[in-house]
Amino acid sequence: MVNMEENTKFSRQRKDGFHRRDTLLSLCVATIMERELRQGMARNGLKSIPIYPEERECQHPTAPSIIRAFQNVEKFEVVDRDDNVTEYFPPLLTPLQKQILNLMDVPATLYA
Numbered sequence: 001m002v003n004m005e006e007n008t009k010f011s012r013q014r015k016d017g018f019h020r021r022d023t024l025l026s027l028c029v030a031t032i033m034e035r036e037l038r039q040g041m042a043r044n045g046l047k048s049i050p051i052y053p054e055e056r057e058c059q060h061p062t063a064p065s066i067i068r069a070f071q072n073v074e075k076f077e078v079v080d081r082d083d084n085v086t087e088y089f090p091p092l093l094t095p096l097q098k099q100i101l102n103l104m105d106v107p108a109t110l111y112a
Contacts, residue, residue, distance in 0.1 A: 030063035033104070037061050040103030049103075050096060069100055073111065 038061065041049065048057035051065045058065060078087035090112050093101070101108050 033063045033066050034061065036104040037066060037100060040105065044103065046103075049099065051100070055096075066100060069097060073097065075111075 041047075041061075048059045049061065050056060051058045051061050051069055073091045073093065075091045076089040077085045080086050093108060093111060098108055101111075
């Protein structure tokens with residue numbers, strides 16, 4: 001017979017473990033994004049980039065500001081009845097988005 005109390009406890013421990021791992025992974029990704037952009041700025045002699053709203057300059061970009069800069073990136077595909085792509089419209093990156101990708105050494109072709 002299955003002990004529901006033990007089963008619930010195990011399930012809760014599993015969820016907590018996944019949550020901690022996801023949080024740690026997210027923090028690592030955010031840190032790497034910030035480091036790559038800031039190092040790219042230093043390599044290129046930039047003290048700041050206009051990543052804040054209203055294109056205000058920022059000396060120390062954070063992961064949320066980097067992500068916010070890409071929040072409007074969209075691509076479109078037109079598909080036929082058989083789910084074959086008949087037309088593809090790649091995202092149009094802004095000059096700031098291209099600059100961020102360049103500073104982070106991420107090829108813009110990843111967005112094609």
